[in-house]
Amino acid sequence: MIKNLLFLLVFMVISSNNYARQRKIIDVHFHSRSAGDYGNSAPPNPVTGKVPKANSNQEICSENLRMLKKYNIVKAISSGTILRNGDYMLLDRSRFISSLEYPDHQGNSLPDTTTFKELYENKKFSVFGELGLQYEGRILNEPEFEPFLNICERLDIPVAIHTGVAAPNTPYTCCPKFRIEAGRPSTLEPVLIKHPKLRIQLMHMGYPFLEETKAIMNVYPQVSADLSAIDWLVPVQEFHDYLKSLIRAGLEDRLMYGSDQMIWEDAIPLSIKNIEGANFLTRSQKEKIFYSNAAKFYKIK
Numbered sequence: 001m002i003k004n005l006l007f008l009l010v011f012m013v014i015s016s017n018n019y020a021r022q023r024k025i026i027d028v029h030f031h032s033r034s035a036g037d038y039g040n041s042a043p044p045n046p047v048t049g050k051v052p053k054a055n056s057n058q059e060i061c062s063e064n065l066r067m068l069k070k071y072n073i074v075k076a077i078s079s080g081t082i083l084r085n086g087d088y089m090l091l092d093r094s095r096f097i098s099s100l101e102y103p104d105h106q107g108n109s110l111p112d113t114t115t116f117k118e119l120y121e122n123k124k125f126s127v128f129g130e131l132g133l134q135y136e137g138r139i140l141n142e143p144e145f146e147p148f149l150n151i152c153e154r155l156d157i158p159v160a161i162h163t164g165v166a167a168p169n170t171p172y173t174c175c176p177k178f179r180i181e182a183g184r185p186s187t188l189e190p191v192l193i194k195h196p197k198l199r200i201q202l203m204h205m206g207y208p209f210l211e212e213t214k215a216i217m218n219v220y221p222q223v224s225a226d227l228s229a230i231d232w233l234v235p236v237q238e239f240h241d242y243l244k245s246l247i248r249a250g251l252e253d254r255l256m257y258g259s260d261q262m263i264w265e266d267a268i269p270l271s272i273k274n275i276e277g278a279n280f281l282t283r284s285q286k287e288k289i290f291y292s293n294a295a296k297f298y299k300i301k
Contacts, residue, residue: 034057057084079130127160137182140191149194213246224293
């Protein structure tokens with residue numbers, strides 16, 4: 001009897017490991033960063049303390065691609081400048097989907113609407129975001145962004161926007177205009193009212209604004225949310241409690257895996273591990289989070 005139980009346990013572990021290796025992932029929150037974006041020397045991972053090895057554009061590209069392949073991340077929504085996204089797409093065009101970031105780390109301004117439309121039509125980008133407007137104390141419901149949202153709704157371009165909070169001391173370091181209030185999911189409601197067909201991705205699950213996130217996602221079915229950064233930067237139990245509440249609210253079909261990978265080699269394995277370790281999730285729910293929800297939202301075949 002004991003021998004049979006041990007055999008069954010070993011079989012279950014092997015089966016689980018095989019599933020993890022074979023499971024496909026879509027990373028809906030990935031960044032095509034450049035060397036120097038974080039100063040002369042890259043900072044250590046805030047969780048593990050590990051300093052990135054890559055210190056050139058080519059090394060960063062190569063290391064990120066290696067990690068994506070290792071963890072069977074078959075698609076990555078790559079947020080950055082058109083130029084940097086192009087570098088990644090040259091490496092593996094089938095894996096990377098270009099997403100136009102604003103504001104970006106190179107200080108570029110938004111293109112005019114004619115150029116914006118042409119860039120999209122020429123397949124230079126397929127997604128509008130990450131929109132880190134909160135770092136400038138701004139929200140999406142401002143007149144400057146309305147023409148771009150009109151284009152996105154008309155051409156069915158998904159919009160991905162930073163919500164929630166940021167790293168400690170953000171207003172005292174990089175971004176003096178950063179305001180917590182600007183990251184509340186509820187600030188998107190006027191945009192959703194004006195643009196009922198606009199697909200919006202709440203980055204970071206609106207953390208820590210749980211009730212607002214639930215309210216927006218329940219009322220507006222065109223909104224999905226990614227788990228990025230929260231799935232490895234906050235304490236694991238806090239992440240699990242937040243995710244579990246969204247699952248209990250019936251939102252399992254609109255939650256998507258995201259790493260928020262930038263320059264750290266260990267962000268992707270950490271985030272995957274923390275989702276795999278969420279014992280309250282069924283295998284079906286994990287498959288939805290890792291792949292099928294994003295495939296549906298981004299119309300990936």
